[in-house]
Amino acid sequence: MSRSVLDLAATLGPVTLRSPIVAASGTVGSVVDFAGVGDFTVYGAAVAKSVSSAPWPGRDKPRLSSSGEGMLNAIGIQNPGIEEWARQIGPRIGDVPVPVWGSAVGHDATGFAEVATGLERAGVAAVEVNLSCPNLDDGHLFALDAKATAEVVAAVRSATSLPIGAKLSPNAIDIVEIAAAAQQAGADWVVLTNTVWGAGFDVTTRRPKLRTVVGGYSGAPVKAIAMRCVWEVAQGVPDLPILGCGGVRSGEDVVEYLLAGASAVAIGTAHFAEPRIGRRVIKQLEKYMTRNGITAIEELVGAAEPW
Ligand SMILES: Cc1cc2nc3c(=O)[nH]c(=O)nc-3n(C[C@H](O)[C@H](O)[C@H](O)COP(=O)(O)O)c2cc1C
DSSP states (O other), X not given: OTTSSOBOOEEETTEEESSSEEEOTTSSTTSTTTTTTSXXXXXXXXXXXXXXXXXXXXXXXXXXXXXXXXXEXXXXXOBXXXXXXXXXXXXXXXXXXXXXXXXXXXXXHHHHXXXXXXXXXXXXXXXXXXXXXXXXXXXXXXXXXXXXXXHHHHHHHXXXXXXXXXXXOTTXXXXXXXXXXXXXXXXXXXXXXXXXXXXXXXXXXXOBSSTTSOEEEEXXXXXXXXXXXXXXXXXXXXXXXXXXXXXXXXXXXXXXHHHHTOSEEEEOTHHHHOTTHHHHHHHHHHHHHHHTTOOBGGGGTTOOOOO
C-alpha cells in the first residue's frame, strides 16, 4: 500500500486505521480462520463474528439464501460463548496482519459486559457492540430503543477500556436519536448499519427461503438504506464518528460513504463472492484519489457538495 504518496489512514474517534476499509462482522469468520483466504494487509481492521456470554446454537437451516442481488440470513449468532472463543481465538489474534476487533452480543446489558471483558482479555483491539442482530430467539433488538441502547453501551463502557463502536440497525425509526444515545453512553463511534429485515419465498416449494421466515437482508441492495442512515447521523450528531457498512462492492462505494459522512467503511457480504475484494477496492480507491487530486482520505469525509 506504500506504493504511492496517497495517505489512506482513517481516523475513527480514538482509533487510527492504516486504511479506511474494515472487514464486517460475520463475513470473515473469526478473522484468524479467514486469514489464509482473504488479504487482511489492505484492511484497517477486521471484526470477528459476534460472540455471546454463553454458547448459542444458532438457528435451524435454511438460514442463508440469495434474494436478487442481496443475501438473506438468519444464522442467529451461532458461537461457542466467550470463554471458549477466547481459548480458541485469543492466542492466534497476534498472528493475523490486521487489528482484530471483537463483537459482543447478548440478551441483556450484563451479558454484553461479560463478553466485552472477555474480548479485552483475549487481546482484541476494539469492541463492536452488536445492538442490531435481526434474528435473535426473542426477537429483541436493542437498537430500536434509545434507552435500551444506552443501557447496553454504558455497561460495555464500564466493562472495558478498549475503544467501542455501537452497531445500529437501519430498522430504527429515528436512527439519529439512537446514535446520540449510544454516544452519550460512551460509544466512540457508531457502525451504520447492520442488516435490514427481509424475507423471501421459493416459488417452486412455496416455502420461506429462511426457516425463521424473516431474517437480515444484506449486500448491494442495502447500500442506499445504510447510506441514508450515515447521512442522517452525520447531519444530526456531527461530532460522532461513523463506520459506514452496507452493500460495498467497489472503491467508488467507499468514496460515496465517505462523502456522506463516514470516516471509514466496512465490507461484508461481498466477501462471500470475492474473499480478496479488499485489494481491488483499495486499488479503485487509489485510482479515484489520483484522478481527483485527493491525497488523503480525510479530505473526502463529509465532503458531499450541496445542491
Ligand atoms: C451471513 C452474515 C452473518 C453476519 N453476522 C453478523 C454478526 O455476527 N455480527 C454483526 O454485527 N453483523 C453481522 N452481519 C452483518 C454484517 O456485518 C453487515 O453489517 C451487513 O451484512 C451489511 O453489510 P453488507 O451489505 O456489506 O454485508 C452478518 C451478515 C451476514 C451476511
